[in-house]
Amino acid sequence: MTSERIVAIFGATSVVPEIVVSRLPQYVRALTSLNDQGVSVVSSQQLGDMIQMTPAQIRKDLSYFGRFGKQGRGYSVKFLLGELRRILGLDRAWKVCLVGVGRLGRAILSYPGFGPQGFDIVAAFDADPRQVGQMVGGIMVQPMHRMEEVLDEFGIQIAIVAVPVSQVQEVFSQLVGCGVGAIVNYAPTNPQVPHNVRVRNIDPVLALQSMTFYLS
């Protein structure tokens, strides 16, 4: 995977591979679970057992960002969790907008897992005039032409897209034009975006299709 961001530590400069960054949230999740269980110290071996990774990989990944452990003892769960959350920018709340309030969009709005993790869906848009003005999950659905204004007003940098394939590229272009830097895409297609915009696709059909090869 491509190298993706330069991090300066003690004046030295090193590049963190994107694949390493993509694993940090899993560490955060495991550490949160340990913390909730009252565990105060964990070794890379134990953490690796929890999430099916080798201890060496965990230590190597962490070493891109600093030295968080103690030889002979392991890592303080609270300290490492705090550091990783800070590194990932999870020590703050993020405002998120949803584009597309159809069946899937409404399911996303009613999913209770985003808020507690610091992702607040505070605005929703739809191209359908019949949806605009309706209240969905406590949010007033806005017309597409108000996007720039609304994103600005709330300081939104993240979008979740749940529109039909035929509209995805246009929606992405508009979001990027409004300064959005990260998009979760639920539509089964890969829109073009500039290199400085991150996209993660959620596609259960692709997930299924990538496994049938291995079934009898």
Add this chain to the structure above:
Amino acid sequence: MTSERIVAIFGATSVVPEIVVSRLPQYVRALTSLNDQGVSVVSSQQLGDMIQMTPAQIRKDLSYFGRFGKQGRGYSVKFLLGELRRILGLDRAWKVCLVGVGRLGRAILSYPGFGPQGFDIVAAFDADPRQVGQMVGGIMVQPMHRMEEVLDEFGIQIAIVAVPVSQVQEVFSQLVGCGVGAIVNYAPTNPQVPHNVRVRNIDPVLALQSMTFYLS
């Protein structure tokens, strides 16, 4: 990524990396779209432009399975699509069960994207006695203890899991014990499974958390 399956072609034997298999469904999706548009021939360059991959990678990936193109012309869309669908096992219908018919499970059941792609959700299970016996999306919710019997009856090898984190490991173990070989997991946790069982996780929160690092 680890090598994963041995394919014999003309008596020769080669190992296909799992990462290559995981990209084939994207090729299938792009080729399906081209076919629907009436395009009959495509080059690796054009295909690469559609899905943001290099032409060399596409050609290399395809070369693990055979020789599907014509020098100077490119690939027949219909032919390549058919071959890839056959290779992935998408030239048949797959029966799928859902475990967990709460809010998320019901959204999955009502998602219209699975059936047309050959994945039919034909059974549903839940541990909650109040759910058992109810009809959800035309399917009768079964108790967990009938899993083996029902999977056998329908010939189900694929499961979708949408249960609370606290129940995921137990559900996975039961599914594996019933012979399921592929699982799409919507719960935010990584259960242990034997190496011969495939798992794909769907987790929008993890997706969001892996992008905030790159935002200002």
Add this chain to the structure above:
DNA sequence: GTTTGTGAAGTATTTCACAGCC
């Protein structure tokens, strides 16, 4: 005695580049 942090070694994956074919 245990476990980290990390260069070095080992694999895996991607890209190059070109012969061969249309």
Add this chain to the structure above:
DNA sequence: GGCTGTGAAATACTTCACAAAC
């Protein structure tokens, strides 16, 4: 002239293995 298929080269990523720290 254009494009595939593919060894070889380049790059990316993972694992090893051990000195240093507790």
